[in-house]
Amino acid sequence: METLMSILVGLFFSIGTYLVLSKSLIRIILGTSIISHGVNLLILTMGGLKKGGPPLLGGINTTFTDSLPQALILTAIVINFAVTALFLVLSYRTYKTLGTDDMDQLRGMKDE
Template sequence: MTINLTMAVVLAVLYSVGFYLLMQRSLMRILLGIVILGHGSNLLLQTAGGPPGRAPMLGSAQPEQMTDPLPQAMALTAIVITFALTTFLLALAYRSWTLLGHDEVRDDLEDRRIQRLERRLAESEEDGAEELEKEATQ
């Protein structure tokens, strides 16, 4: 099985744009990133399924002429999962908009605490390195 170069480029662009949007702060951009990643996943599954062929029913064609039904079933499952995640994120964005007036995701308090701790550790390491340099020069 070979893949078309155009399809590989389209898949790379879809995944790149999807992950870029997923890393943004706005819930609507995150939602668009999830939708684009879902489309990329569906395209990847259909591309991996190979070229089109006959319906996979016994007695209608030779087995080597039939298409593989597994990628199609997985694509349908991916569509359902993307739809469910899209509706959930739409509900979150609407709730955030009604309560806060914006859909921006704020930093978690635990993240801020960890950042302060890392800064303190880095400063103490710098102070320790300066003391070692002073001792070495004396």
């Protein structure tokens, strides 16, 4: 299972990198969001995909799952949602003000 998750993390990173290197501002924002999801899966995979019960006292389970990676991922998802929403609002405002979302035009480069 860890091998499948590692391949999926690599796929997310490659798709996100491809989108970040494009000229459209919306694609760059979506690429950073996809890379963030890849990082979340990487943290989950590094934490171990173990089967076990919740870490409660007095239970009959001998194996327990670690809740720290899950807490880190939940926090990262909330932060990613807020940052993505902020970037989308800023890109919408930029498009309304300047009339373009092309990165070369936003930098002031002339079309050649």
